[in-house]
Amino acid sequence: EIVLTQSPGTLSLSPGERATLSCRASQSVSSSYLAWYQQKPGQAPRLLIYGASSRATGIPDRFSGSGSGTDFTLTISRLEPEDFAVYYCQQYGSSPVTFGQGTKLEIK
């Protein structure tokens, strides 16, 4: 199975700053079938990005995704207070579907 490793484990930033989250796969993710989710405490995950770089419906344009092959990045251009949460990457191109262990984005 494809193992996804996210870094850093925790990212401490202030509102207005830029956040860069990384997701590295143990083998190439086919057709860039890579998604990013945001999860807040007590809530279900929310789809942000699919196909490595396409924003899901209703997602603000401060969220962007990039990458291909084994290296992917989620960038939040200017952090808003509501962006502090846990972020997961997911590959869905190979079975089994796998998720990264998550990056916690916390307020500095």
Add this chain to the structure above:
Amino acid sequence: QVQLVQSGAEVKKPGASVKVSCKASGYTFTGYYMHWVRQAPGQGLEWMGRINPNSGGTNYAQKFQGRVTMTRDTSISTAYMELSRLRSDDTAVYYCARDRGDYGSGSYDYWGQGTLVTVSS
């Protein structure tokens, strides 16, 4: 609007089974695969498997083969996930999630609210 509404929290003893339901509304139930994902307390997300609501065909993660059964009732637009021979490490929030792709190999655009299953003697 699309909604996935799951059944309520469950407390089970080790060795028992649990069946979680996920009622879909706001879209054509048979048009989208449904996946099940779980999350142990304070942990990450773990994919369990998927069901094609149209055909009833299923794919399960190897880890759960033999213990999990996913079914659906198209007459009431509801998917089910049953997990048997429960252990304490099955304690988790279980989510259903709709696949946005055409062939069940997409990302998940809508999620249920989650069902907490607690396994304790």
